[in-house]
Amino acid sequence: MRMPETTTPAEAAAPKRSRRGRPGYDRETLINKATEVFVSRGYDGTSMDTVARELGITKSAIYHHVKSKEELLHLAISRGVRALDSAVETESLRENVTALERLHLAVRASVVILIEYHHSVTLLLRVRGNSPLEREALEARRNIDAKVRALVEAAIAEGGLRSDFTPGLITRLLFGMVNSITEWYRPSYPVDPDTIAEAVTTMAFQGLEA
DSSP states (O other): OOOOOOOOHHHHHSOOOOOOOSOOOOHHHHHHHHHHHHHHHOSTTOOHHHHHHHHTSOHHHHHTTOSOHHHHHHHHHHHHHHHHHHHHHHHHTOOSSOHHHHHHHHHHHHHHHHHHTHHHHHHHHHOOSOSHHHHHHHHHHHHHHHHHHHHHHHHHHTTSSOSSSOHHHHHHHHHHHHHTHHHHOOTTOSSOHHHHHHHHHHHHHHOSOO
């Protein structure tokens, strides 16, 4: 005859173990992961099915947080746009320093933001205006460029920058250097963001000659 099972006091006091299912994502984590997928696969070539598969969740889990792939792109790009715009705006309004110093600080801050929001800024730089959302992102990029160009113009007017190059050319060259970081930077890169930012500003404004 089988004796009835009993539970010891220690077993009764032990926490219940729950079955482990697929990992879930909160809204911020979902945006981060989806941004990585868009960068690696390309936004136009990535369906919501692909995003769900890459994240190991169902499409319904994604739609719990966003209404569409376009909204997901908007959220992915917006964080980089806001961070870049805020950084450039903050340095542009800094008081008691020259326009050239404000430009130095704006470029340096842009490098740090680009690294911190690497995938988001990469997406921002890749949009081509194929939809109203992408055209809005392009306009945001132009607004940031305009703020930097205003700093360049002020620095030239103060005599801090050479005047034989146009402000537009200088702005494009500066941010060509900054934006190129999206092509090669990876979190495993053995140089910290502040050192990279310092290297960019030094090369941009002082050159490489010892």
